[in-house]
Amino acid sequence: MDWAPHPVEEDKLLFVFDGGFLFPGERAQINPDGVEIGEYASHAVDQIDTLLIPHLARRVHAALDTGSRLETTDLKHGTAWL
Template sequence: MAEPETNSFATPRLTAGALFVDAAGRPLLVKPSYKPGWEIPGGYVNIGESPLAACHREIVEELGRSLPVAPQPLVVDWAPAANEGDKVLFIFDGGELSEADLVAMAFADGEITEARFVDVSALDDHLPLRLANRMRLALEARLQHRCVYAEHGRQP
């Protein structure tokens, strides 16, 4: 008997994060307590949840505040990982935050230990290469008011 066609459909894990910048255009990075390195605010999309809704939820969970996020993604990245399978990552535009916004963030649940704005030139020092590349694409897309499709953090 032939295998049902649906068994060949991709079922990727989805993640959604937000790009926040300061007045100088430096992106906001957060330091998770549960793993080494830095990330952007965001995380996995739950079953039945949209990427935009997941982004909003993760911002509240990680930064302790509800912040507006534009619904147009800046980057959609096909980025399968050997240990996790197929993945599609969304980065949404969270807009500009001030130093006062940074100080007002509350890391109540301990998932995030620190948040800071980082010079674009230092992204490679803080992030895995694919995420650093994805962030550069998101920063460019934000300036150009468009969405970029990527694969493994780069435009094909």
Template structure:
């Protein structure tokens, strides 16, 4: 075995033992009135921000853009990270990282072009922050408030 092969084998063994994190991505998208885009997933009890789970070896930003296109036929450029959370193990789930990216503001024409394209989503709507907090799970509502604050301050919010 050459030195390069031995080094590669050593690194591969380390990679196999290191943690693999689940990663979720959401996008904070607004209309020109400042209302927030929410989706109503068919597999959850509460509304949610648009987004989803990152696939193996997929960059989080690309996953958010992909999920939005698949679910609502909407193409956006995911901007800066507003929120990054580490969520500990819960129920049957291992820990995960949750990103919220700035999905920007849509013109009225782009809002009209949105259509549900995935059976995982039953409907969507744009709502004020107060209504969004009532429709979302409490932990997601708290993340949304932090994301809105990050839009204003320019500072990414990280939490564990």
């Protein structure tokens, strides 16, 4: 969970979920609706910082780190704070 306080737009609560591993046959069944989700892609962990803006990259790195410990973490702008 990532708390993103904002002075104008109101606070936001964002969640990152681990979707697990998808086998090739499962990936072939993904069919974006073209409205809410236009496309999807898989990327290596070492590409996170080049693909995402900094606060989103921090959020994904924190989620990967937390998931490797089988824990949950409270974040504020992508950084652990509790």
